[in-house]
Structure formats: C-alpha cells, structure tokens
Amino acid sequence: MNKKEILIVQTYLRDKLGNPKIKLDAATATKDSVEVFLGEEFIAVVSRDEEDGDLCYNFHMAILEEDLPDEDED
Numbered sequence: 001m002n003k004k005e006i007l008i009v010q011t012y013l014r015d016k017l018g019n020p021k022i023k024l025d026a027a028t029a030t031k032d033s034v035e036v037f038l039g040e041e042f043i044a045v046v047s048r049d050e051e052d053g054d055l056c057y058n059f060h061m062a063i064l065e066e067d068l069p070d071e072d073e074d
Helices: 001-019
Strands: 024-025 033-040 039-050 052-059
Touching: 001 024, 001 033, 001 039, 001 052
Parallel strands: none
Antiparallel strands: 024 033, 033 039, 039 052
C-alpha cells in the first residue's frame, strides 16, 4: 500500500472507531497490506483487495483468548 492509501484508511479508521491513537505503520507496508497499531500495541492488519476493478480494504483483527479478561473479573 502506498502512503496516500495508508493515510486515507488511517483517517477513516480513526474517525469510524473514534480513536486518534490508531496508526497504520507505513514501515510495515507491503504491496497489499499494512499493520495497524493502537498506541504501541499491534492489533490488526489492513489488506488491500482489488478484484474485478473494485477496490476495498479488509480489516482483520485476531483476538487471543489470553488477551480477554477472566470471566470472574466482572
């Protein structure tokens, strides 16, 4: 992904998710993906998908069970 695309998607995610700490790290960018951070923590990957002339960006976030709060901590 190029820098212009990264900034456009980063602005979109910050706006939609209401968090200015979301950062797409241009240093991790490849032709079709970039890593997403919340502050200093890696949280997701955005992939560029261009098929049949249509362009979209996929946000993929894996949530590990070990990162979830214990059920007893209500």
